[in-house]
Amino acid sequence: MMYKLGMPSLSIVMPSMNEEETIRICIEKAQYIFKKYGIEGEIIVADNSSDRTAEIAASMGAKVIGPIKGYGNAYLKGLAEAKGDYIAIADADNTYDLLELDRFLDPLMAGEADFIMGTRLKGEIKAGAMPWLHQYIGNPILTGMLNFLFKTKISDAHCGMRAFTKEALEKMDLKTHGMELASEMVIEAARCGLRIKEVPITYYSRKAPSKLRSFQDGWRHVRFMMLYRPVPFLYIPGAFVFLLGFLITASLLLTNNAAYNRLHSFILGSMLLIIGGQILATGGYMKTYGIIHGMYRDDEKGRKLLSYHSLEKELVGGSLILGSGFIIGLKVAYTWASTGYGTLEEVESAVISMVLAAIGLQLIFAAIFVSVMLLEVDTDW
Known part of the structure; x- marks a missing residue:
């Protein structure tokens, strides 16, 4: 018409x-x-x-x-x-x-x-x-x-x-x-x-x-x-859970024999650390998707965080955390072997080793996943 x-x-x-x-x-x-x-x-x-x-x-x-x-x-x-x-x-x-x-x-x-x-x-x-x-x-x-x-x-x-x-x-x-x-x-x-x-x-x-x-x-x-607002949905809850887990775990480690006197609380704090890290990583994935698809206008800070230089730092950081957990784990394994594979007396160290390894792996795989998402995007911001 x-x-x-x-x-x-x-x-x-x-x-x-x-x-x-x-x-x-x-x-x-x-x-x-x-x-x-x-x-x-x-x-x-x-x-x-x-x-x-x-x-x-x-x-x-x-x-x-x-x-x-x-x-x-x-x-x-x-x-x-x-x-x-x-x-x-x-x-x-x-x-x-x-x-x-x-x-x-x-x-x-x-x-x-x-x-x-x-x-x-x-x-x-x-x-x-x-x-x-x-x-x-x-x-x-x-x-x-x-x-x-x-x-x-x-x-x-x-x-x-x-x-x-x-x-x-x-x-x-x-x-x-x-x-x-x-x-x-x-x-x-x-x-x-x-x-x-x-x-x-x-x-x-x-x-x-x-x-x-x-x-x-x-x-x-x-x-x-x-997707538009990952901060209130994921970053804030994730940071809260991670910080709560850290405070619980750290406070128990400062006491004597936390693994024996407060074992369940110790395990809870460790789980909260891992869960909080996973929530934060998911927020990072959503933020990455939003930036790639132009949902955040003029978000220069987010773009800098997604540069390959920053992702390489994330890989290094994850590797260091994973390595720390691996070293503590080797120490636990050596102590266990030297006592004839009897009752494990290194519960605290074993839990810390597993938590560090899990967080380190999360960080490494998060960096890899984000890097793959950016393969077809010009990241020369």
Whole structure:
């Protein structure tokens, strides 16, 4: 469709998967919005249907692309095709009322915001539209996590009805292929400094069975936030566990016969040291992945830590720790052999040897793994 000269244009992108019962009414509502504002627009349906959804959409003038598998993929492909000055997105199942798009478009066209979010929790949720697990537990918890981690102030992070300017879309570096795109879009909007506004909407029940997978989709959102913010998820807990293990182990070593008087506490401290080191290493892996894929802008400290020079230091450090454990272990083995392989009296030294060996190996393999991740990346930062 052509856009009228001097008039703002609107693109409406809808992902669809077997929505033949509702796609027609959704397109009719979108066309009504075009007429209401006196603008030319386009409707893009990113489809992965096995029914007549694509056929119906195409017959009504929509641009159908697909088949496209994956919620995030559908939006990435659909948004790439959008040519409008303003872009709106919503599901094709008629759970979002596209006649309410004026609540999104008015502040956008007035220049009051760059990114408009719908909020079902401050609007109206029809009976049976949202499971209680989502409404009262899942959505509030995930939204609260996102607000805390990324300093946003929204009430419904997973509302699928949104609108934004073309310029705002170009600023957001959207990449994810699954349901976590909903979170990524909000995170990117906040990171780019876009003016975000919420408007209350009505949420209706689906005619067809829901395609959401509560726990799997919820975990994908948490995993994505963890990737963007490894410090509160991994670095802080990992450092706490490691430090706690160190304090327990060190304090017991300062006492006499810790292995005999406080054996269980001694083993606990040693385990916490190893677990803490593993959590910190996992945080390092996530940080590496994020830097490689451009998720941390202007993170020069992180880039320096990932240089091959720093990784070589990590290998040396790991080797020294492993070597220390190996030497202590040899001493224990020699003492045990010299006593005729009887009762082992070097429990403390044996435990320390195993802990040092485990931490050293963790450090070495972490350095190797990160180096492999960086093989195809220019690390001359």
